[in-house]
Amino acid sequence: MKRAKPYLTRNMSWSPREEPPTVVIVSYLLLIIALFVTVTIAEAESETASTSHDDALLLLRFKQFHVSSDPRGFLSDWLPHAPSPCAWRGVTCSPEPRRVTAIDLAGADLSGTLHLPTLTSLPSLSTLLLRGNSFSAFNLSVSPFCSLQTLDLSLNNFSGKFPFANLTPCNRLAYLNLSNNLITAGLGPGPGSGLSLAQLDLSRNLVSDVNLLVSALASSALVYLNFSDNRLAGQLSGSLVSRSANLSTLDLSYNLLSGSVPPQLVNDAVRVLDFSFNNFSRLDFASCGSLTRLSFSRNALSGDEFPRGLSSCDMLEVLDLSRNEFVAEIPGEILRSLRSLKSLFLDRNKFSGEIPSELGSLCGSLVELDLSENKLSGELPLSFVNCSSLRSLNLARNYLSGNFLVSVVSKLQSLEYLNAAFNNLTGQVPLSLVNLKRLRVLDLSSNRLNGNVPSFFCPSELEKLILAGNYFSGTVPSQLGDCKNLRTVDFSFNSLNGSIPWEVWALPNLSDLIMWANNLTGEIPEGICVKGGNLETLILNNNFISGSIPKSIANCTNMIWVSLASNRLTGTIPSGIGKLNALAILQLGNNSLSGRIPPEIGKCGKLIWLDLNSNNLTGNIPFELADQAGLVIPGKVSGKQFAFVRNEGGTSCRGAGGLVEFEDIRTERLEGFPMVHSCPLTRIYSGWTVYTFSSNGSMIYLDLSYNLLSGTIPGNMGGMAYLQVLNLGHNRLSGNIPDSFGGLKAIGVLDLSHNSLNGSIPGSLESLSFLSDLDVSNNNLTGSIPSGGQLTTFPASRYENNSGLCGLPLPSCSALKNRSVGVGGWKKKQPVAAGVVIGLLCFLLFALGLVLALYRVRKSQRKEEIREKYIESLPTSGSSSWKLSIFPEPLSINVATFEKPLRKLTFAHLLEATNGFSAESLIGSGGFGEVYKAKLKDGCVVAIKKLIHVTGQGDREFMAEMETIGKIKHRNLVQLLGYCKVGEERLLVYEFMKWGSLEAxxxxxxxxxxxxxxxxxxxxxxxxxxxxxxxxxxxxxxxxxxxxxxxxxxxxxxxxxxxxxxxxxxxxxxxxxxxxxxxxxxxxxxxxxxxxxxxxxxxxxxxxxxxxxxxxxxxxxxxxxxxxxxxxxxxxxxxxxxxxxxxxxxxxxxxxxxxxxxxxxxxxxxxxxxxxxxxxxxxxxxxxxxxxxxxxxxxxxxxxxxxxxxxxxxxxxxxx
CATH class of the missing domain: 1.10.510.10 (Transferase(Phosphotransferase) domain 1)
Known part of the structure; x- marks a missing residue:
């Protein structure tokens, strides 16, 4: 009998090939979900593509219709066929969905018209940066859906009134930058109405409407406000107040504001306040508890108007009150409460008295202190010894004295910068300065320091050591070689002796070695610059340095200025100098250099100044010198303060003069310059060098005088179109003066004297309109002096000792021919000539006696006393010397006048009216001489200009020029009333101008x-x-x-x-x-x-x-x-x-x-x-x-x- 199957099995049987019912249901569900996700993704991708495409269309529309120029191709990848704008230059997109969130076109050099509706239609756009283009306004309205948070339109071409109200739909806008445009005011409601800006920058515009400032300050969200560099003028209303409890920075600098700063303008939230470069005369605060930085430089604060409210600004870190007009003492009792102060600038005022000891109470925080260019005296107080944080201390150009370098400065362990130049410091540099381990710059120039340069002094960080213009003696310490960071060493204008140690030459970073005007000896070592070409300036002129110029100088590839003039150098000039491509100035004059001038010097492409005068140089003048390019002067020379000391000439003073660097030397001490002792000088000029050429040029100064140069003058020298001074005098040059010299269009000084030049003076020299000094004397020139141009205006001495030369200013050429008259002919005429001479002598003696008799009758004893008084006082009563020795009776010399009321004016009247040209009568001096105020006996007040002594001009030229100028009359010209010449002095009488010069x-x-x-x-x-x-x-x-x-x-x-x-x-x-x-x-x-x-x-x-x-x-x-x-x-x-x-x-x-x-x-x-x-x-x-x-x-x-x-x-x- 068979066993029965279970119920379930029996009623729900399934074969192995069939799916279980539950799995089928789940599968169906999964399939539906999969289909839904697929469709959703497809729709999302489609929507994303669609929205990206919309953004791209808007950007392309902006490019096509509103960008007229794109020279750099910045928008070259903004193309229609591109799948997405997110890869375009300057475009940023969000991750998902891919929408444009930022556009950055800053510095793209685009030109066009700005159409904000187009760009603000991008729904996700939060940042728009258009700084540094050339956009002008077209439509500054925005889309109703504007999502901008940051908008930068600075450095464009927006002008006129700006419609701030148009931006109101951008309710998230927090940052707006409109700086560097041409905006003059606001159109409609200002930025404080409808906008919630946190930062607003309107700097560097043309805003003159104070209401725009008032509106901006009304914004409750404002944190940063910049109205600097505009045209805001006049006084600010006392009711002006910031309604923002968060305002942190307020910048109103570089305007035309005056009067008082409204106390309510500054609240407890303000941290940075800049009112510099205005004309405010008073500053006070209602509250400044949060203020950390205050700049009030270059205003009109004066006298005792020091802002007392500063005492409550206990958070202040930076205080700049420089370049005002304070004249009292520094108020230490106010400043002492500023316990947080890090930087204090009180420079370029007129503070007097001593530095208050109360400033020492700031030492817990003080990092930088500038008290330069005031009238402070005394010492730095002992209270400063606790300034453990002080890194920069500038005390230059005051009247400080005493021993504070020892008592105070040497204890400032953090000090990096110390400038105490141009004060009255005395004694020696203290040994204790060795404690300043961090010191980078030490400038003690132009004081009265003496003794030896300290041998121990070598902080590991030291870069600049400037001790120029003092009275140091002894030798240059070799221990300076341990200062491995040392770049600048300036010991010029002292009394140092001995040689410069090899350790100094070997400094690895040395760029400036300046020790001119000392008593230095020894030689320049052969190994300079072997390890590198950092050396840029080598200025050692006016010492006793001997030996030869080392060949290794060719390794100094950065060399710009070399001055070894007025030493005892021998040997030849190294040809390697031609490798110095940056070389601008080369001065080797007044030495004993021999040999030929290296033609390689012509390869120095930036050489503008070459002085080789007074050496024993032989051979020909290299034609390569004329091929020198004369490029733009390097920056090391441009802007450099220098002096040109001009020689007057004479047997003990050769060459045209000398160029010296004296940035750290007192001008009055330049009179004691060693060069002055041996050379009579006409003038000393000082100033700053400038860029000589904007492109290639040529040398501007070439002095090869007093050498043994022979041969002919290179014809290509006529191509040196920028050459101002050419001195080839006192050599052995032969041949003709090149006809090409007519191309020296810039030439002012041309000296070819004392050579063996022959032939005639080229007619091309007539075209040299700048020529003011020509000397061709003592040559073998022949023929007629060209009559055109300025050649006939120079004195005869500039042409003398040329036996065959004739024509003005020398005797005429016909007179020269008449010299060939025979001796017999002269003898026949001798009796007649003798009779004529005797007759003339008798007549002159009679006339002279008559004049003397009349003079004695008409001149009183008082007149004689006045004459003696003035003549004796002339050398010392004026501001400069007089040269009247060859004129024993100068007082009677008449003044040539152009106005009838002054017809009888004499030199005696001028002396009397100026009290002997005393210093009390001196009212000014300029480039052409000194000016004195003179009140004549009739009450007329005139100005008398005493011209500088001139050597390049004859009496005839002077009188011709004066006659021309004296006839010129115009209501806007100062009229020349008269002139006279007394000895070598030349005086001009002008109308007196009551208010002086416009400059004053x-x-x-x-x-x-x-x-x-x-x-x-x-x-x-x-x-x-x-x-x-x-x-x-x-x-x-x-x-x-x-x-x-x-x-x-x-x-x-x-x-x-x-x-x-x-x-x-x-x-x-x-x-x-x-x-x-x-x-x-x-x-x-x-x-x-x-x-x-x-x-x-x-x-x-x-x-x-x-x-x-x-x-x-x-x-x-x-x-x-x-x-x-x-x-x-x-x-x-x-x-x-x-x-x-x-x-x-x-x-x-x-x-x-x-x-x-x-x-x-x-x-x-x-x-x-x-x-x-x-x-x-x-x-x-x-x-x-x-x-x-x-x-x-x-x-x-x-x-x-x-x-x-x-x-x-x-x-x-x-x-x-």
């Missing part, structure tokens, strides 16, 4: 002696000086180029009418006084047009450039050159153009000019004219007639200065 009035306010010129006065001066210069350029016959237009040559009469002075003066001085000034060119640094560094041809357009600088001075209130003001630019023009390019226009303007709404455009119109005059391309500059026309178009100040009256016939040239 405009720039001396900080010194308490100037007048505050308002804009009306400045306009009048600008127009008047332009009118005077236009007359010189266009109405005078011949036309006159001023050549030295500057603010000190614009004088102001009693009505503040501008008068141009010193026109025509440039031809009255020796060439070295016009061409080797501080800029090495005609003109004054800061005013010299750029083309003078290239073409060296004075033109009317050069005067226009100089006038543009003056106009810029009037608008900015700044001097043309001020390294502390302009930084690396070093000059007003470069600085202003840089600011203009960066759209920081308001920073150019003088803060003292209160800009009213109606006058804003006028200021910028004048600035536009200034920049047109300052165009680097002369042909693009306007003429002065066109400048006057532009002024007339502005129709300004017509009541006080009628422009309609200007014409070329508004003045007269007196023909009488």
């Amino acid at each position: 009035v405009l720039h001396e306010r900080a010194k308490g002696g100037g007048s505050n010129l308002d804009w009306g006065a400045r306009k009048k001066i600008a127009i008047g000086s332009a009118r005077g210069l236009a007359f010189l350029h266009h109405s005078c016959i011949p036309h006159i180029i001023h050549r030295d237009m500057k603010s000190s040559n614009i004088l102001l009469d009693e009505n503040f009418e501008a008068r141009v002075s010193d026109f025509g003066m440039a031809r009255l001085v020796n060439a070295l006084d016009t061409h080797l000034t501080v800029s090495t060119l005609a003109g004054t640094p800061g005013y010299v047009p750029p083309e003078y560094y290239q073409s060296f041809r004075c033109t009317a357009k050069g005067d226009v450039y100089s006038y543009g600088v003056i106009l810029l001075e009037l608008l900015s209130g700044r001097r043309p050159i001020d390294s502390s003001e302009f930084g690396d630019d070093n000059n007003l023009v470069g600085w202003s153009k840089k600011l203009y390019k960066e759209k920081r226009i308001n920073e150019i303007l003088d803060p003292d000019l209160i800009v009213q709404t109606s006058g804003e455009s006028e200021l910028f119109q004048y600035l536009r004219i200034a920049f047109e005059c300052l165009d680097e391309r002369p042909y693009r500059r306007p003429t002065m007639i066109q400048v006057m026309a532009m002024f007339k178009e502005l129709q300004v100040d017509t009541d006080n200065d009628t422009l309609d009256s200007f014409s070329l016939r508004d003045s007269v040239i007196d023909e009488a």
Whole structure:
């Protein structure tokens, strides 16, 4: 019997090939889920592709319709066929879904119009960075769905009023940067209405609407607010207050704000406050408990207006009150409470008295202290010994004295930078300074320190050791070789002796070795620069160094300035110098060098100054010297302070002069320069070098005089178009003067004297318009002196001892031929000639007796006493010496006058009116001489200019020039009333100008002696000086180029009418006084047009450039050159153009000019004219007639200065 199957099995039987029922159900469910997921993913992918495609379309639309220029191809991969914009340059997307979240086109140099609706339609876009492009506004509305959080539109071309209200839909916008544009105000509600900005940057715009600032401060979420470098002017309302409890940073620097800072503007949340470069006169706080940084530099805080509220700012870390007008003592009782202070800047004020001991209480935190350029005296208080954290201490240019280096400074263990230059420190450098293990820079120059240079002093970190301009003696310590990080060693202008130790030469990082004007001996070792060419400046002139110049100098591949002049060097000049591609200045004069001049020197591509005078060099002048390229001066030389000491000439003083580096030397001590003792000097110039060429040029100074050079002068020298000084005198040169010398268009000094040159003077020299000193005497020249150009204006002494030379200024060529008359002919005429001579002598004796008799009758004893008194006092009563010894009776010499009331004026009258040209009568000095105020007996006040002694000009030329200048009359020119010559002295009598020079009035306010010129006065001066210069350029016959237009040559009469002075003066001085000034060119640094560094041809357009600088001075209130003001630019023009390019226009303007709404455009119109005059391309500059026309178009100040009256016939040239 079979067993029965179970129930389940029986009723639910299934074969092995069949699925169980439960599994089937599950499978069905899984299949449905799988189908659902597949469909969902497909739909998501489709949606993602669709949304990415939408974002791409919006971006492509922006590129196509709103980007007009893409010079760098930044958007080159923004292409229609690209699968996704997320890979495009500048685009960032979210992970999933792939939507555009950020666009970064910063610095792409794109141009076009900004259409914000397009970009803000990207629904996920939170960051839009367009900084550094050239977009202008097209449509600044935004999409209603704007999700922006960060918007940067800085450094673009947005101008006018900005519609902040348009951004209201961007309710998440927290960061808005509109800096570096041309925005002037807000359009509609400001940023404080409807926006919840945390950071707003409107710096470097043209905002003048204070209401925009008020609106911004009303934002309750604001943390950072920057309105710096705008045109906010006038006083801030006392009710101005920040409504944000979170405002941390407020920057209002570089505006025109004045008056007091509203105390309520600063609340407890503010940490950083920058009000620098305004004209605020008072600063106080209601609360400053959180303030950590306060910058109030270059304002008008003065006297006892020191902000007393600072005492409550106990969290302050940085305090900058530099460049104000404080005159009292430093208020130690206020500063002592600033226990958290790390940096304190009080430099460039007028603080007097002693440094308060209370500052020592800050030592727990103080890291940096700058008290330089004040009038502080005494010592550094002992309380500073606890300044264990102090790293930088600048005390330069004060009147400090005493022994604080020992008592205080030597205990400042953390000190890294110490500058105590230009003080009155005495004694020796203390041994205890060896404790300053971290010191990197030590500058004790121009004090009165003496003794030996400390041999022990070598902190391991020391990089610069500057002890110049003191009274150190002894030797240079060899232990300096242990200072392995030492880069600069400057011991110049001391009394050091012995040789420079090899250990110093071998310093591995040495770049500047400056020890000129000492008593150093020994030789320059052969192994210099063997281990590397780090040495850049080697200045050892005016010592007693002997031996030869080492050949290893060729290894100094970074060398820029080599000065070994006035030593006792022998041997030859190494040819390896030609490998120094960076060499700009090479001075080897006044030694005993022999041999030939290496032609390889011509390979020094940047050489501009070569002085080999007074050696024993032989052979020919290498023609390769003329092929030298004269590239741009290296930066090590550019901006370097130097002095040019000019020789007057004579047997004991050879060569044209010397170039010396004296950045760390007091100017008055330069008078004690060893070179001065043996050489009579005419002048000492000082200043800063400038970039000589913008492209390749040539050498500018070449002195090979007083050698034994022979052969002919290379003809290719005529191609040295930038050469200013060429001195080949006192050699053995032969042959002709090259006709190619007519190509020396820049030449000012040409000395070929004392050679064996023959032939005639080339007619091509007539074209040298810059030539002011020519000497071809003592040669074998023949023929007629060319009559054109300036050749006939030089004295006869410059042509003498050339037996065959004739013509002005020598006797005529016909007279020279008459010398061949026979001796017999002369004998026949001898009796007649003798009778004529005897008759003339008798007549002269009779006339002389009659004159003497009349003189005794008419002159009283009092007159004789006055004469004796003045003659005896002349050498000491004035500011400079007089040369009258060959004129025993100079008082009766008449003054040649151009005005009838002065017809009887004599030299005696001038002496009496100036008290013997005493120092009390001296009212100024300039490039052409000293000026004295003189009150004549009739009450008339005149100005007398005593010209510098000139050697390159004859009496005839002087009188001819004076007769020409004296006939020029114009209401905007200072009239020459008369002149006279007494001995070697030359005096000019001018109208007296009551208010002095524009330079003094405009720039001396900080010194308490100037007048505050308002804009009306400045306009009048600008127009008047332009009118005077236009007359010189266009109405005078011949036309006159001023050549030295500057603010000190614009004088102001009693009505503040501008008068141009010193026109025509440039031809009255020796060439070295016009061409080797501080800029090495005609003109004054800061005013010299750029083309003078290239073409060296004075033109009317050069005067226009100089006038543009003056106009810029009037608008900015700044001097043309001020390294502390302009930084690396070093000059007003470069600085202003840089600011203009960066759209920081308001920073150019003088803060003292209160800009009213109606006058804003006028200021910028004048600035536009200034920049047109300052165009680097002369042909693009306007003429002065066109400048006057532009002024007339502005129709300004017509009541006080009628422009309609200007014409070329508004003045007269007196023909009488």
